[in-house]
Amino acid sequence: MTLPEKMTETATVMAQQEVAPGVYRMELSSPAVAKVAQPGQFVQVRIFNGNHILRRPLGIAECDSARGCFTMFYRIVGSGTRDLSLLVHGEILNVLGPLGHGFATAFHHPLLIGGGMGLSPLLSYAQAKRGACDILMGGKNAEELFWQSFYAPYVQKTFLTTDDGSLGSRGFTTTIFPQVLKQDTYDGVLVCGPEIMMRGIAKMAAQAGIPCQVSLEKRMACGLGACLSCSIDMTDGRRKKVCKDGPVFWAEEVFA
Amino acid sequence: MNCVAKDTLLATDLCGIKMKTPILTGSGTFGFGEEFADFVNLSSIGGVVVKGTTLKPRRGNDGVRITETPAGMLNCIGLENPGVEVFLKETLPRIRQYDMNVIVNISGSSVEDYGLLAEKLDATDIAAIEVNISCPNVKEGGIVFGTDPKAAAAVTRAVKSHTGKPVIVKLSPNVTDIVCMAKAVEDAGADAISLINTLLGMQIDIRTWAPVLGNITGGLSGPCVKPVAVRMVWQVAQAVHVPIIGMGGIMSAEDAVEFFLAGASAVAIGTANFTDPSCITKISDELAAYLAAHRLENIHDLIGKIKIPQKEA
Numbered sequence: 001m002t003l004p005e006k007m008t009e010t011a012t013v014m015a016q017q018e019v020a021p022g023v024y025r026m027e028l029s030s031p032a033v034a035k036v037a038q039p040g041q042f043v044q045v046r047i048f049n050g051n052h053i054l055r056r057p058l059g060i061a062e063c064d065s066a067r068g069c070f071t072m073f074y075r076i077v078g079s080g081t082r083d084l085s086l087l088v089h090g091e092i093l094n095v096l097g098p099l100g101h102g103f104a105t106a107f108h109h110p111l112l113i114g115g116g117m118g119l120s121p122l123l124s125y126a127q128a129k130r131g132a133c134d135i136l137m138g139g140k141n142a143e144e145l146f147w148q149s150f151y152a153p154y155v156q157k158t159f160l161t162t163d164d165g166s167l168g169s170r171g172f173t174t175t176i177f178p179q180v181l182k183q184d185t186y187d188g189v190l191v192c193g194p195e196i197m198m199r200g201i202a203k204m205a206a207q208a209g210i211p212c213q214v215s216l217e218k219r220m221a222c223g224l225g226a227c228l229s230c231s232i233d234m235t236d237g238r239r240k241k242v243c244k245d246g247p248v249f250w251a252e253e254v255f256a
Numbered sequence: 257m258n259c260v261a262k263d264t265l266l267a268t269d270l271c272g273i274k275m276k277t278p279i280l281t282g283s284g285t286f287g288f289g290e291e292f293a294d295f296v297n298l299s300s301i302g303g304v305v306v307k308g309t310t311l312k313p314r315r316g317n318d319g320v321r322i323t324e325t326p327a328g329m330l331n332c333i334g335l336e337n338p339g340v341e342v343f344l345k346e347t348l349p350r351i352r353q354y355d356m357n358v359i360v361n362i363s364g365s366s367v368e369d370y371g372l373l374a375e376k377l378d379a380t381d382i383a384a385i386e387v388n389i390s391c392p393n394v395k396e397g398g399i400v401f402g403t404d405p406k407a408a409a410a411v412t413r414a415v416k417s418h419t420g421k422p423v424i425v426k427l428s429p430n431v432t433d434i435v436c437m438a439k440a441v442e443d444a445g446a447d448a449i450s451l452i453n454t455l456l457g458m459q460i461d462i463r464t465w466a467p468v469l470g471n472i473t474g475g476l477s478g479p480c481v482k483p484v485a486v487r488m489v490w491q492v493a494q495a496v497h498v499p500i501i502g503m504g505g506i507m508s509a510e511d512a513v514e515f516f517l518a519g520a521s522a523v524a525i526g527t528a529n530f531t532d533p534s535c536i537t538k539i540s541d542e543l544a545a546y547l548a549a550h551r552l553e554n555i556h557d558l559i560g561k562i563k564i565p566q567k568e569a
Contacts, residue, residue: 006294006295007294008295008532008533008534015455025459045531046531051326053324053327053328053329053478053479053527053530053531054322054324054329054530055339055529055531060541080324094532096533100389153461156455163298218323219320219322219323219457221322221323221329221331222285222291222529222533224285224287224290224291224292224533225287226285226286226287226288226291226307226324226529227284227285227287227291227323227331227333228284228307228316228321228333229322229331229333230321231315231316232319233315239315239336244291
């Protein structure tokens, strides 16, 4: 798959809303990046308040190339995401992207499985493959599954699970994955979420003989494969970078 | 300003290396150059100091490797690199297409390692060797050599005796007397000195009470270290005759000008490459504009021109 050329672009905040406690959805006008971004790719945003030497990596969640906009979902985890959450309509950021390798697009009817903020990059895939995907989403509680309404326009079936049972079945995505597999035939499984969840799903997908891709998250500085902050071990012993070689990998490449 | 004027203003020669600008990239912040090819015309910059290279491949440190600080960042990458053999066989032939000055940063765990690395690199068309005796993140990164003038001199001599290429020694700021270190490597034959590597620092997560970095401590870089770097360049420039490559928190042409005034013959851009991947081009353009605005003909007219107020008798 050929990747679009990377670029930097001044981006304008078009909208920002708190969609769940501490979780924000930001829409950016960034026409050049929105035009070429592929599902599963990410951007590095630079915040111009003078407090941040490093950019923050954020997955592209929904992309509207006609309007020249894309959205990102993020949880406030530190000073960078807190400062991002304070931006209002009309303020600017600098976007570096689109970065990394996204999801394989050849699947006809894949199952997307996301946990928590891992549902963000998967949304770009659901949108790009409009109507082709089913989604299995997991969260701590009903509040964390605000994602339903964002996925609804793009997916066929939605399966819900929460740690506390407040919405959908009680448990984890790994708990109900086997039942979901019995209900339909999928030619691929795409996963993003906590590593323990991705490992569990990858193992079960392998047993079921379904190709599986995972999207990894790591701290990074450059986003271009140069600083080596996000190096990981591959199962074949090689070293790769999440930012450049990923963030999406075939499960068997990264999980033994 | 037209291109010809810019070229004339910035062109320089650093211990025999012909450079289009006096601005390099700092080792470890610009990969092998190719990672930034979408953002920078690599043949138009002074040169690329590539990621630290060791005899054997190194996987680097485990755990979190970077964290942001006020006006800077900490890193503890731990000299991850594919080793000199892979660099020579795969990387160097690949990056040759960019027509840039390639300076290879080397690290070893013994004096012999440094000599061997120099010997292997001598047979190539690289522009120079930068000797890293100052990586704070690994024992084998040379910090043991970087804090002892005798050991620093021994490493310098070992490299010099195995190569005819210009040898730049990169010093650690984590010493009491930087001038003593600089003089030691100059006496041992260093052709130039890079100042400064990162300052040793650490950050603690107050939620978990654990260190943020996997290696507990890391190297501090970015604008927060710039005053320390400028001070060290100024001190060393008065004590040695070899050229100095100044680095430490340069984010703009104004920052670079400070280093030149302090006595640096060239500068390197490090952490700023992460903030803005095309910054080296902007800094070069703005430096040329600064020189023109001050009616200077070449960067040489700025080097060491700091005006120290005379004390009254």
